[in-house]
Amino acid sequence: MSGSVYVIHENPQWLPPFQAAFEAEGVPLEEWLLTDGSIDLSVEPPEGVFWSRLSASAHTRDHAASKEYGRAVLRWLASWGRTVVNGADVLELEVSKVAQHAALRHAGVEVPRTTAVFGTAQLAAKAEEFEAPFISKHNQGGKGLGVRRWESHAEFAAWVDSADFEPSPDGITLLQELLVARAPFITRAEFVGGQFVYAVRVDTSAGSFELCPAEACAIPGADGVEPEPLFRLRDDVDPAIIDRYLAFLAAEGIGVAGIEFIETRDGRVVTYDVNTNTNYNPDVEASAPRSGPREIARWLGALLPHEAVGARG
CATH class of the missing domain: 3.30.470.20 (ATP-grasp fold, B domain)
Structure with missing residues (x-):
């Protein structure tokens, strides 16, 4: 039986170091780019090993749908008994x-003391439970995007009520102690x-x-x-x-x-x-x-x- 390693991802810019490494090791590597496409659920996937490199920051590259696409593909692969590295359950950790x-x-x-806030109605009030300075961040982040330090509760509350407020892609904002x-x-x-x-x-x-x-x-x-x-x-x-x-x-x-x-x-x-x-x-x-x-x-x-x-x- 033959096969390849299939890398499942949505950002080609991150791939060259891995392509070079696989070539140097003589291991066949093929890309599955999940930016758009389809799955015939009745068709058996190819033989091989499937490695997920799906990212929490996909939405910053206009690939917000890759998260849902990935969830479907990884479950489909597992249902056929394929070897999946960093599969569907691991993707849930990546994006949350x-x-x-x-x-x-x-x-x-x-782990840091953290409060997850769903929506914005309670954000300012829940922030009061943290001593300033404190941190706010997106539940679905990546690359440190969406992380902000706040010196006062008033400054944070004004931001939440302003047009500059930047919600997490999943609508969940985290409030967190500042680690020094x-x-x-x-x-x-x-x-x-x-x-x-x-x-x-x-x-x-x-x-x-x-x-x-x-x-x-x-x-x-x-x-x-x-x-x-x-x-x-x-x-x-x-x-x-x-x-x-x-x-x-x-x-x-x-x-x-x-x-x-x-x-x-x-x-x-x-x-x-x-x-x-x-x-x-x-x-x-x-x-x-x-x-x-x-x-x-x-x-x-x-x-x-x-x-x-x-x-x-």
């Missing part, structure tokens, strides 16, 4: 921070196939919440020269944290993910995001002992029938 929060807390991982880092960085730990790959130190000294690591997200400096890298390899993460994340990923059936946490000024280690369509920063990849995309290619290739995988370089 409420779901992430609940799953992490259930696994014994510390012990040092100006957060950490993102990368995992593939039940294995820890590496951790990344992400500089937050500029105060931005938009921390997409992909080369496609890079923004040049004001003078046109690339700034110093915001993303650097980190090799001193507590192994107990990594073990806790590995147990969480196994329990939730997550094959590929980046998990972000912050070490706070008051001594807490707080996890605030699980990204199941993780991208890899080229500066980190250049210095890392193992490559994230190459690890994915090797792992998914090993899930294919042996004759589907060619010679590896």
